[in-house]
Amino acid sequence: xxxxxxxxxxxxxxxxxxxxxxxxxxxxxxxxxxxxxxxxxxxxxxxxxxxxxxxxxxxxxxxxxxxxxxxxxxxxxxxxxxxxxxxxxxxxxxxxxxxxxxxxxxxxxxxxxxxxxxxxxxxxxxxxxxxxxxxxxxxxxxxxxxxxxxxxxxxxxxxxxxxxxxxxxxxxxxxxxxxxxxxxxxxxxxxxxxxxxxxxxxxxxxxxxxxxxxxxxxxxxxxxxxxxxxxxxxxxxxxxxxxxxxxxxxxxxxxxxxxxxxxxxxxxxxxxxxxxxxxxxxxxxxxxxxxxxxxxxxxxxxx
Amino acid sequence: xxxxxxxxxxxxxxxxxxxxxxxxxxxxxxxxxxxxxxxxxxxxxxxxxxxxxxxxxxxxxxxxxxxxxxxxxxxxxxxxxxxxxxxxxxxxxxxxxxxxxxxxxxxxxxxxxxxxxxxxxxxxxxxxxxxxxxxxxxxxxxxxxxxxxxxxxxxxxxxxxxxxxxxxxxxxxxxxxxxxxxxxxxxxxxxxxxxxxxxxxxxxxxxxxxxxxxxxxxxxxxxxxxxxxxxxxxxxxxxxxxxxxxxxxxxxxxxxxxxxxxxxxxxxxxxxxxxxxxxxxxxxxxxxxxxxxxxxxxxxx
Numbered sequence: 011x012x013x014x015x016x017x018x019x020x021x022x023x024x025x026x027x028x029x030x031x032x033x034x035x036x037x038x039x040x041x042x043x044x045x046x047x048x049x050x051x052x053x054x055x056x057x058x059x060x061x062x063x064x065x066x067x068x069x070x071x072x073x074x075x076x077x078x079x080x081x082x083x084x085x086x087x088x089x090x091x092x093x094x095x096x097x098x099x100x101x102x103x104x105x106x107x108x109x110x111x112x113x114x115x116x117x118x119x120x121x122x123x124x125x126x127x128x129x130x131x132x133x134x135x136x137x138x139x140x141x142x143x144x145x146x147x148x149x150x151x152x153x154x155x156x157x158x159x160x161x162x163x164x165x166x167x168x169x170x171x172x173x174x175x176x177x178x179x180x181x182x183x184x185x186x187x188x189x190x191x192x193x194x195x196x197x198x199x200x201x202x203x204x205x206x207x208x209x210x211x212x213x214x215x216x217x218x219x220x221x222x223x224x225x226x227x228x229x230x231x232x233x234x235x236x237x238x239x240x241x242x243x244x245x246x247x248x249x250x251x252x253x254x255x256x257x258x259x260x261x262x263x264x265x266x267x268x269x270x271x272x273x274x275x276x277x278x279x280x281x282x283x284x285x286x287x288x289x290x291x292x293x294x295x296x297x298x299x300x301x302x303x304x305x306x307x308x309x310x311x312x313x
Numbered sequence: 314x315x316x317x318x319x320x321x322x323x324x325x326x327x328x329x330x331x332x333x334x335x336x337x338x339x340x341x342x343x344x345x346x347x348x349x350x351x352x353x354x355x356x357x358x359x360x361x362x363x364x365x366x367x368x369x370x371x372x373x374x375x376x377x378x379x380x381x382x383x384x385x386x387x388x389x390x391x392x393x394x395x396x397x398x399x400x401x402x403x404x405x406x407x408x409x410x411x412x413x414x415x416x417x418x419x420x421x422x423x424x425x426x427x428x429x430x431x432x433x434x435x436x437x438x439x440x441x442x443x444x445x446x447x448x449x450x451x452x453x454x455x456x457x458x459x460x461x462x463x464x465x466x467x468x469x470x471x472x473x474x475x476x477x478x479x480x481x482x483x484x485x486x487x488x489x490x491x492x493x494x495x496x497x498x499x500x501x502x503x504x505x506x507x508x509x510x511x512x513x514x515x516x517x518x519x520x521x522x523x524x525x526x527x528x529x530x531x532x533x534x535x536x537x538x539x540x541x542x543x544x545x546x547x548x549x550x551x552x553x554x555x556x557x558x559x560x561x562x563x564x565x566x567x568x569x570x571x572x573x574x575x576x577x578x579x580x581x582x583x584x585x586x587x588x589x590x591x592x593x594x595x596x597x598x599x600x601x602x603x604x605x606x607x608x609x610x611x612x613x614x
Contacts, residue, residue: 083498114492121551134488135499137481
């Protein structure tokens with residue numbers, strides 16, 4: 011049902027000719043479906059991303075965000091539909107994708123400096139010992155400067171703060187000059203200030219390096235100022251468009267398959283569903299709403 | 314100026330190197346094979362530690378007891394047994410699922426348990442058979458001074474491929490130890506690289522089992538790498554440092570063991586492996602106190 015509504019609503023369908031997307035799409039997800047162990051994880055997901063666009067992939071835990079990213083990365087096979095990167099399907103397009111995973115395994119014992127990790131983004135798949143070269147050093151230094159990481163370029167990554175590690179990972183993903191940057195919940199473990207810094211950095215880099223960004227998050231509010239467009243996932247189905255087109259009661263109710271309210275509380279968007287006697291916040295900043303705006307949203311702290 | 318200095322150096326050399334050290338052919342072999350096994354262990358061990366495979370390395374070391382004791386029964390060089398068993402066990406561990414974090418501990422534990430059961434049986438046969446009474450001690454604690462010349466080509470044939478794995482797969486292994494997902498996205502065949510690394514660990518451990526003994530081979534695999542991680546901040550330098558530390562500890566251990574032939578209680582020498590492992594442990598304690606590169610910024614918020 012929700013899919014039908016999402017695709018029938020012209021605003022929720024972002025075709026190739028979407029305004030603000032000059033030339034061919036960098037990423038096209040064309041009716042992608044994934045079934046894992048008999049469970050339908052994604053159903054007929056379709057959207058596209060134009061050159062230099064900043065797109066948020068929003069949904070609660072279990073909505074299918076990680077599966078969708080794995081699909082685009084080629085780590086997961088689609089049961090139906092197709093993925094095209096810069097117009098090319100399969101492994102050909104994947105060289106044009108940079109990726110920032112949710113978790114890296116680097117504790118303070120690991121002898122890997124920020125600079126080493128960025129260099130691995132350039133040639134980490136090559137065989138043989140890494141030979142120092144001026145071109146490589148300049149590329150790494152330039153990338154570290156672009157993400158404001160020059161200050162800790164020679165520190166071990168395991169000793170850096172969460173926000174600093176994210177900068178290094180973004181540099182690692184971008185140093186090979188991809189057309190599309192995918193980030194899996196990069197804000198999940200950051201405080202609000204670090205998260206805002208990372209978003210501002212991504213928005214600036216997107217413009218400077220002419221790279222498109224697809225960033226997944228369960229919380230859309232920090233991304234609202236930066237997002238050109240949104241892909242909203244719920245129960246494996248997607249609605250996409252500008253935030254004004256997607257974050258609406260009719261579109262989201264159709265997506266969830268039941269009625270939801272969209273509230274604007276002091277500039278923050280909350281998506282709320284009726285759950286028995288109380289309410290459930292489906293998307294929005296629960297903690298900020300509960301702590302800072304208790305008068306306006308008393309129901310959100312009810313079970 | 315040169316006179317007193319030269320006299321001082323020669324005094325030190327005379328105290329350090331007991332008479333006959335440089336002329337002894339068992340010493341030459343010990344320095345050669347011991348040095349090679351230390352080099353391989355230092356280099357491969359750095360990646361075992363980086364990739365969190367120290368426990369797998371330890372299990373492979375335990376399993377070389379099984380292979381070693383079997384090879385005594387079959388009257389072939391124990392190195393065949395050490396390496397054969399290690400490679401077999403590495404393959405089984407990969408099949409059971411060493412790539413998943415919990416699967417890794419399970420795979421390692423199951424294979425280690427089964428192998429040690431066999432080792433108990435083989436060692437029992439070894440010790441009850443009169444021709445191989447020294448087998449148990451030699452398998453468990455090494456036999457640096459009784460290595461035959463015939464072992465040298467075999468040691469090279471096992472050691473050089475292990476080194477080659479690390480040299481060829483240096484960057485893919487490093488990237489997949491940071492994030493297997495990231496490496497897969499970059500086109501690294503993560504499972505194949507992981508299996509190659511595990512096989513290299515098996516070969517390194519089998520060489521160490523020959524020189525410092527199956528029980529102590531983990532110390533040579535993990536110890537120098539642990540010291541190197543305290544002292545250096547880049548993967549390349551850590552690998553080099555571990556190799557230098559391993560070779561230095563082994564050679565100094567050989568020197569001290571040769572000296573110990575004049576020591577109490579019985580004037581027939583202390584075990585080389587004791588000296589090597591003691592030196593590595595002392596090095597680790599010293600690195601812990603004086604190194605501290607890894608702790609430089611832990612106070613940051």
